[in-house]
Amino acid sequence: MNIDMIQAAAQRLDNRIIRTPFLTSPFIDERAGRRVWIKAECLQHTRSFKFRGAWSAISALAPDIRAKGVMGFSSGNHGQALARVANIFEIPSLVVMPSDAAQIKINNTRQLGAEIILYERNSENREQIGADIAKERGMTLIKPFDDPEVIAGQGTTGLEIADQTTKLGLLQKTDVLVCCGGGGLISGIALALEAQAPHLRVRSVEPEHFDDVARSLQSGERKRNTRRSGSHCDAILTPEPGKLTFPIMQRLCGPGLVVSDVEALQAMVVAYEHLGVIVEPGGAVALAAALYRKEWIHSDDVICILTGGNVDSNVFTRALEQFGTNA
Amino acid sequence: MNIDMIQAAAQRLDNRIIRTPFLTSPFIDERAGRRVWIKAECLQHTRSFKFRGAWSAISALAPDIRAKGVMGFSSGNHGQALARVANIFEIPSLVVMPSDAAQIKINNTRQLGAEIILYERNSENREQIGADIAKERGMTLIKPFDDPEVIAGQGTTGLEIADQTTKLGLLQKTDVLVCCGGGGLISGIALALEAQAPHLRVRSVEPEHFDDVARSLQSGERKRNTRRSGSHCDAILTPEPGKLTFPIMQRLCGPGLVVSDVEALQAMVVAYEHLGVIVEPGGAVALAAALYRKEWIHSDDVICILTGGNVDSNVFTRALEQFGTNA
Numbered sequence: 060m061n062i063d064m065i066q067a068a069a070q071r072l073d074n075r076i077i078r079t080p081f082l083t084s085p086f087i088d089e090r091a092g093r094r095v096w097i098k099a100e101c102l103q104h105t106r107s108f109k110f111r112g113a114w115s116a117i118s119a120l121a122p123d124i125r126a127k128g129v130m131g132f133s134s135g136n137h138g139q140a141l142a143r144v145a146n147i148f149e150i151p152s153l154v155v156m157p158s159d160a161a162q163i164k165i166n167n168t169r170q171l172g173a174e175i176i177l178y179e180r181n182s183e184n185r186e187q188i189g190a191d192i193a194k195e196r197g198m199t200l201i202k203p204f205d206d207p208e209v210i211a212g213q214g215t216t217g218l219e220i221a222d223q224t225t226k227l228g229l230l231q232k233t234d235v236l237v238c239c240g241g242g243g244l245i246s247g248i249a250l251a252l253e254a255q256a257p258h259l260r261v262r263s264v265e266p267e268h269f270d271d272v273a274r275s276l277q278s279g280e281r282k283r284n285t286r287r288s289g290s291h292c293d294a295i296l297t298p299e300p301g302k303l304t305f306p307i308m309q310r311l312c313g314p315g316l317v318v319s320d321v322e323a324l325q326a327m328v329v330a331y332e333h334l335g336v337i338v339e340p341g342g343a344v345a346l347a348a349a350l351y352r353k354e355w356i357h358s359d360d361v362i363c364i365l366t367g368g369n370v371d372s373n374v375f376t377r378a379l380e381q382f383g384t385n386a
Numbered sequence: 387m388n389i390d391m392i393q394a395a396a397q398r399l400d401n402r403i404i405r406t407p408f409l410t411s412p413f414i415d416e417r418a419g420r421r422v423w424i425k426a427e428c429l430q431h432t433r434s435f436k437f438r439g440a441w442s443a444i445s446a447l448a449p450d451i452r453a454k455g456v457m458g459f460s461s462g463n464h465g466q467a468l469a470r471v472a473n474i475f476e477i478p479s480l481v482v483m484p485s486d487a488a489q490i491k492i493n494n495t496r497q498l499g500a501e502i503i504l505y506e507r508n509s510e511n512r513e514q515i516g517a518d519i520a521k522e523r524g525m526t527l528i529k530p531f532d533d534p535e536v537i538a539g540q541g542t543t544g545l546e547i548a549d550q551t552t553k554l555g556l557l558q559k560t561d562v563l564v565c566c567g568g569g570g571l572i573s574g575i576a577l578a579l580e581a582q583a584p585h586l587r588v589r590s591v592e593p594e595h596f597d598d599v600a601r602s603l604q605s606g607e608r609k610r611n612t613r614r615s616g617s618h619c620d621a622i623l624t625p626e627p628g629k630l631t632f633p634i635m636q637r638l639c640g641p642g643l644v645v646s647d648v649e650a651l652q653a654m655v656v657a658y659e660h661l662g663v664i665v666e667p668g669g670a671v672a673l674a675a676a677l678y679r680k681e682w683i684h685s686d687d688v689i690c691i692l693t694g695g696n697v698d699s700n701v702f703t704r705a706l707e708q709f710g711t712n713a
Contacts, residue, residue, distance in 0.1 A: 074553050080404045080429060085470070085498065099429070102407060106662050143412070171412065226401050335433050335664035335695035368662035372712050376703065385699050 060207055060307060062254040065214035065247065068115040072215055075114055077103050079216075081223050081362075084333040091349045094360040096229070097330075098220060101338045101368030105139040105171070107294070108216055108244055108366050109203075113140035115212025116201045117148060125150055128198040132156070132185040134293050135164025136367050137203040142173035153198060155188050161293055161339075163371050180288055204243030205301035213244040217251025220362065224256060232258050233358045236316065236345035238366040239263035239272050240295035242304030248364075249311035259362070263308065263315040264344045266292040266323060271299050272308065273315025281305050291320050291374060294341030294367050316355055318347040324378040326350055330365065332384060337375065342367035387534055387634060389581035392541035392574065395442040399542055403438055404430050406543075408550050408689075411660040418676045421687040423556070424657075425547060428665045428695030432466040432498070434621070435543055435571055435693055436530075440467035442539025443528045444475060452477055455525040459483070459512040461620050462491025463694050464530040469500035480525060482515050488620055488666075490698050507615055531570030532628035540571040544578025547689065551583055559585050560685045563643065563672035565693040566590035566599050567622035569631030575691075576638035586689070590635065590642040591671045593619040593650060600642025602627050603635060618647050618701060621668030621694050643682055649674040651705040657692065659711060664702065669694035 082097040100108040117129055128151035131141045138154035145152035152173040156165060157180040169175050178188055193200040202209065220235065235252065237245040242263075249261040263272045269290060274282040283299045290296055300308065318326075323340040326347035330338045338346070345363040349356065409424040427435040444456055455478035458468045465481035472479035479500040483492060484507040496502050505515055520527040529536065547562065562579065564572040569590075576588040590599045596617060601609040610626045617623055627635065645653075650667040653674035657665045665673070672690040676683065 074555075077407045077409065078405075080407060082404065082429060083431065085473075101662055102409060102426070102429075104410065146412075228401075331664065332699075335428055337658065337662035337664070372659075372706070372710055376706065379699070379703065383699055 060210055060250060060303065062250060064207060064211040065218060065251050068208065068211040069215045069218055071118045072111060072114055072212065076111055076215070078219055079103055081227070082334050082336070086333045087329065091361070092353050093356070095349050096360060096362045097334065097346065098216065098362060098364045099336055100216060101336055101342055101365045105143045106368040107136040107140065107342070108213055109136045109140035110143065111215050112209035112212035112243060113137065113144045113201065116206060116208040117144045119208045120199060124199055128152060128196065129201050130154065130189065130193055130198040131201045131203060132189045133203055134296065135160045135168060136294050136369060138168040138173060139164060139171055139369070141201060142168050142171035146172045153192060155185055155192070159288060161369065161371050163369050167369065204241035205303045207303065210243050210247045210303065212247070214247025214251045216244065216364070217248035218255065220248065220259070221252060221255035224259065229360060230258065231359065232260065233360045233362060234356050235259050235261045235362040236264050236348050237261060237364050238295055238342055238344045239265050241297040241301045242272060242308050243301065244366060245312055246304040246307035249307055253311055261312045263312060264348045265295065265315065265317055266290050266344055267317050267319050269296050270315065270317045271297070273317055275300050275305060276308060276313040276315050279309065292323055292341035292344060294339060295344070316348040316352050318344050318351060322347040322351045325382045327370070327375070328378055328382040331379065336365065337368045337370060338365045339367050339370035387537055387577060387630065389577060391534060391538040392545060392578050395535065395538035396542045396545055398445045399438060399441055399539065402441055403542070405546055406430055408554070409661050409663070413660045414656065418688070419680050422676050423687060423689045424661065424673065425543070425689060425691045426663055427543060428663055428669055428692045432470045433695040434463040434467065434669070435540055436463045436467035437470065438542050439536035439539035439570060440464065440471045440528065443533060443535040444471045446535045447526060451526055455479060455523065456528050457481065457516065457520055457525040458528045458530060459516045460530055461623070462487045462495060463621050463696060465495040465500060466491060466498055466696070468528060469495050469498035473499045480519060480523070482512055482519070486615060488696065488698050490696050494696065531568035532630045534630065537570050537574045537630065539574070541574025541578045543571065543691070544575035545582065547575065547586070548579060548582035551586065556687060557585065558686065559587065560687045560689060561683050562586050562588045562689040563591050563675050564588060564691050565622055565669055565671045566592050568624040568628045569599060569635050570628065571693060572639055573631040573634035576634055580638055588639045590639060591675045592622065592642060592644055593617050593671055594644050594646050596623050597642065597644045598626050599635065600644055602632060603640040603642050606636065608632050619650055619668035619671060621666060622671070643675040643679050645671050645674040645678060649678045652709045653677055654697070654702070655705055655709040658706065663692065664695045664697060665692045666694050666697035
């Protein structure tokens with residue numbers, strides 16, 4: 060993995076992805092006690108950064124291999140991205156999803172044209188299911204994070220951040236908070252920023268009980284979560300850091316931040332009220348850290364990535380009732 | 387008014403505004419029966435395109451004049467934009483708003499630092515109130531649309547559209563649907579596109595009973611609305627087309643489209659469900675036209691501008707209950 064792969068991915072993604080804006084709100088700045096720059100990847104195609112990695116990986120395949128189709132295992136955002144990209148390339152796609160995935164993600168992935176196989180999160184091994192099907196059908200398995208072309212695709216987010224901060228004159232040391240599951244996005248961004256904006260420090264943010272990355276960064280070895288489910292932040296509940304992503308994170312990222320599920324829901328409401336964007340709880344943990352872990356951030360400005368926006372309406376409206384200004 | 391003024395405004399706005407993305411959704415394309423490209427100005431600073439015009443006008447003032455402050459009359463979006471820009475320039479601002487303005491707009495304008503004067507929409511004349519205060523305090527009146535520098539600022543949206551469509555290879559005849567009140571945005575965009583992308587045809591969209599622009603374009607003379615209130619589309623309920631904007635619209639825009647208030651609310655829900663952005667009803671009429679006036683559009687693609695996102699939470703959640711997928 061290196062910056063050249065990210066730049067090559069950026070060429071393939073040119074005009075295929077949305078260059079997501081840096082949003083700001085004086086109300087959020089006030090609550091966070093510093094300037095907050097929000098990179099809204101929840102506005103990306105299929106409403107998460109996963110579209111970048113999916114396009115990068117699928118566009119990198121040889122045409123005859125690609126024609127046989129792609130498959131992946133996903134809690135939903137990677138799956139939607141695969142389905143959409145496969146659709147544009149006019150190839151088949153299959154997504155293995157946990158049976159307790161968010162309904163919006165199952166529905167969208169299916170409607171985007173993928174075949175869906177549901178599995179039990181607590182009793183079945185998705186990696187094994189995925190590998191078996193890929194072999195049987197001749198489809199290429201696109202892993203959700205531990206794949207160099209996926210990491211390269213996610214890293215294009217970092218190239219944009221480097222360019223956007225330069226144009227804004229944001230040249231001092233600044234923390235970049237990234238919602239973190241297996242580490243595909245954060246490691247891609249870290250590699251891009253190492254090359255193009257080394258004054259930006261990349262830090263992971265995770266929900267409590269699923270802080271494998273924070274603990275791994277602290278201890279220097281890959282740690283596992285004991286739980287596998289039981290959080291609203293479904294998009295980032297991976298069991299442990301990736302094999303490819305962890306060494307990159309270890310070299311370039313940290314220390315990790317952790318927020319509660321309630322804080323993720325509150326940040327989701329803040330994004331709705333002050334930015335007018337819908338973020339899913341797992342995509343809101345970076346903003347939650349900026350709002351509720353102020354004392355852990357030491358830069359004058361902070362950059363937060365909103366990583367995804369696919370949230371079930373009932374989760375969103377319940378949070379609004381509970382935490383909205385009118386609540 | 388000409389393209390040079392818009393380009394000069396673009397220079398002043400460089401890195402001060404958000405280059406808002408073109409969002410897309412295959413679900414929206416399917417419902418609209420064609421490809422829909424959504425220019426999300428609801429993501430602009432202060433959540434509407436009005437920030438462009440406010441920055442353009444205020445930055446064009448001589449420093450000694452500017453230092454005395456600015457004032458404006460506004461249903462809320464222009465007011466928030468003035469307040470925010472004034473804050474950044476560290477000058478005072480005053481906004482005259484109707485007493486029945488959306489609560490979120492009154493609150494935000496005040497919290498952004500403007501002094502607020504409320505007036506009765508049906509019995510008092512806001513232009514007179516505005517002119518009197520401006521004179522008394524020595525503040526510069528920044529009109530909401532009938533001001534060349536405001537039109538130039540809004541026109542920068544058109545420069546971006548020209549650039550974005552070129553990059554996307556959208557080179558055939560395409561309708562550009564613009565939510566329309568007094569015509570500042572649409573006339574600015576039309577001038578920009580005339581110079582840089584003349585294959586794009588600009589068309590106004592208004593709510594029923596407030597279709598002064600559509601009727602004016604059809605008859606060739608400025609027509610007034612009989613009603614002054616009574617629509618959820620508060621942002622675009624102007625009494626008649628502007629004196630400066632109408633000749634530009636007459637030369638370059640039309641025919642106008644009209645949608646119902648219910649369709650605007652439904653489009654707001656569609657934008658929430660499929661794009662993850664919050665649009666106010668008056669900012670959603672262009673999308674409503676793409677969804678519910680298909681037979682009036684004849685191009686293969688259509689571009690819709692979401693002009694603003696400041697909606698009271700109770701209006702939004704009520705629409706969600708009524709028109710959401712789970713309703």
